[in-house]
Amino acid sequence: MRSVRVTVLGTAQDGGVPQPGCVRDCCRNVRSNDALRRFPVSLGIVGSDGTTHLIEASRSMGEQFEIWHSVDPVNGPLSSLSITHAHLGHIDGLGLFGKEVMNAKNLIVHCSKSVANLIESNPLWRTLREEGVICPNIWNPNEAFEPSPGCGFKIRPVPVPHRDELSDNHAIIIEGEGLKLLFMPDHDSWEGTLSGLSIRQWLSNLEVDIALIDGTFWDENELRNRDMSEVPHPTVSESLQRLGSRGHGDPDIRFLHLNHTNPLCNPSSAENKELATKGWGLASEGDSFTLERL
Numbered sequence: 328m329r330s331v332r333v334t335v336l337g338t339a340q341d342g343g344v345p346q347p348g349c350v351r352d353c354c355r356n357v358r359s360n361d362a363l364r365r366f367p368v369s370l371g372i373v374g375s376d377g378t379t380h381l382i383e384a385s386r387s388m389g390e391q392f393e394i395w396h397s398v399d400p401v402n403g404p405l406s407s408l409s410i411t412h413a414h415l416g417h418i419d420g421l422g423l424f425g426k427e428v429m430n431a432k433n434l435i436v437h438c439s440k441s442v443a444n445l446i447e448s449n450p451l452w453r454t455l456r457e458e459g460v461i462c463p464n465i466w467n468p469n470e471a472f473e474p475s476p477g478c479g480f481k482i483r484p485v486p487v488p489h490r491d492e493l494s495d496n497h498a499i500i501i502e503g504e505g506l507k508l509l510f511m512p513d514h515d516s517w518e519g520t521l522s523g524l525s526i527r528q529w530l531s532n533l534e535v536d537i538a539l540i541d542g543t544f545w546d547e548n549e550l551r552n553r554d555m556s557e558v559p560h561p562t563v564s565e566s567l568q569r570l571g572s573r574g575h576g577d578p579d580i581r582f583l584h585l586n587h588t589n590p591l592c593n594p595s596s597a598e599n600k601e602l603a604t605k606g607w608g609l610a611s612e613g614d615s616f617t618l619e620r621l
């Protein structure tokens with residue numbers, strides 16, 4: 328039996344970095360340096376039985392599988408896909424499983440009832456279900472399940488408030504035999520998510536050891552021509568204010584889901600230094616975590 332391993336396959340907000348249509352320095356610099364590119368958030372998990380499981384279906388799945396396979400050279404079709412919510416970058420790669428590309432057979436898609444309903448109401452995605460490409464399987468909130476029998480880990484969907492014009496939203500906890508990893512790329516606000524707890528208390532109640540959390544924006548000044556209330560997320564500055572510095576026994580917290588405007592996209596920014604000084608991290612594509620207590 329091998330250890331369960333989670334690999335980060337994407338760290339950007341739904342638009343990716345560089346973002347289509349952005350001609351400002353944030354994206355111009357990335358276009359001239361491939362190492363700075365980021366794909367929409369996604370995780371790849373290899374179970375203890377060697378089965379493979381994907382979290383989120385992004386349109387950059389092709390490149391993301393290359394990242395995954397450079398860490399874990401696995402063969403064979405995916406055993407499951409899980410989708411947190413129906414915003415663009417988390418689901419828009421679903422069509423890649425169809426016959427034009429991967430030609431998947433009965434791929435189990437774990438998701439909430441509202442995401443399954445949306446799949447059923449979209450002609451493109453319903454066809455995938457009718458043709459036996461995907462097989463949606465509805466999870467119960469807060470109830471951990473094995474994404475495939477004997478894979479050696481469980482997924483626990485945790486309801487988290489986030490703009491719900493298309494579907495509801497869940498953070499997910501990947502529970503290995505030893506460690507638990509939280510993946511929470513999107514939420515509207517800490518007030519809504521924590522219901523009165525501190526971030527540390529909330530993570531501790533969920534028994535989380537590693538937390539990959541929403542780092543969409545650095546602060547409120549980032550979207551020059553848009554009202555930030557249209558796309559609410561707690562800023563990294565606010566999260567750092569709530570967290571202070573990392574102390575002994577604190578979980579390994581790393582930010583992801585970065586918007587192209589976020590100064591954390593630039594590795595030499597002052598904001599990156601501040602994050603590192605406080606002892607917290609930035610998720611990178613290719614980061615991998617063995618869910619085993621050493």
Ligand SMILES: [Zn+2]
Binds near residue numbers: 416513584
């Ligand atoms: Zn998103």
Ligand SMILES: [Zn+2]
Binds near residue numbers: 354
């Ligand atoms: Zn940009």
Ligand SMILES: [Zn+2]
Binds near residue numbers: 412414489513
């Ligand atoms: Zn979203």
